[in-house]
Amino acid sequence: MSTIAPVIDFSKCSLNKNEDEINDEMRMVTGKNLYEGFTSSGFVYLKNHGITQERIDGVYKAAANFFALPLEEKKKSYVGKNSFGYDPVGALKVNSKKDFDFVEGFRVTGDAFDDEETKWPNLTLKKKYEELAESCKFLVLRILRSLGLAMRVKDLDSFCNCHSLMNKKGNLTQLGVTSYPPVYEDIVRANRFRLAPHVDWGTMILLFQDNIGGLQMKQSNGEFADVTPIPGTIILNVGETLQKFTGGRLTARVHRVVPPTDPNKQRLTRQTTVYFGHSNKDFPFKSFEFDDDLNNKDFLTEYEGMTTGEFMNMRLTKALHY
């Protein structure tokens, strides 16, 4: 299958291995592959990551059951405290210059995972979200350590440890499932996006796609190209915070979701699960130092002095409309 990005084999650092079974040589080989993939293609597919399909499917099914409920029922879980809950169609606008996104979603942040008063719609959804979020946390940490090692981040411990509160209070890391309802001719004729062009805002983003397709990534030539689903892989994407942390060595790529061109597929719901990895809220929005010959690219300097949490809240405020 020809794809626009490489499939990186993560077996040397897989979650199937204990931490003490992985050495720096394994991390270096894996990290170099990740770095080359990110710099040449903007994103990568990850295989042999060690998260079981059962765990991925568990969230998919629990969320699909929730989205199938009548709107009146789903409204009981409208997003409120801790940025937790249900976003109906019309709530999200990832690109402030475009129309609202044609999606509904259910999201859980670290603050919500860590709050006993969080009102989950049902216990199955809670259990499945918690299990997958836990796996994703460890995977993000292993990705960052191998990538940071290969990129020669001077303070590798800080680069990883600034994510210590993922899925806990004090960190905006989010596990969300997005459901794209069926589209009809009027939407397609109007050239409406399912999700408008945007970049992600956190550090490392893990995307679990279904087989419907529609995700497109902007290429260096300015054209958008299809990100074909590959079963068993996770798509890794770089967010603006990681772009800042790496001084522009890695860049957040613009991506979007368009309706399928096949009319039969347009009638199908697309559903994706995304883990948006973030650094802890109080960690500064800054570039790390690297032991290499590359210069930092000057960008996003207007946000220096902010914490990464303040940067994120600024982005979120623009994206969400109630």
Ligand SMILES: [Fe+2]
């Ligand atoms: Fe995105």
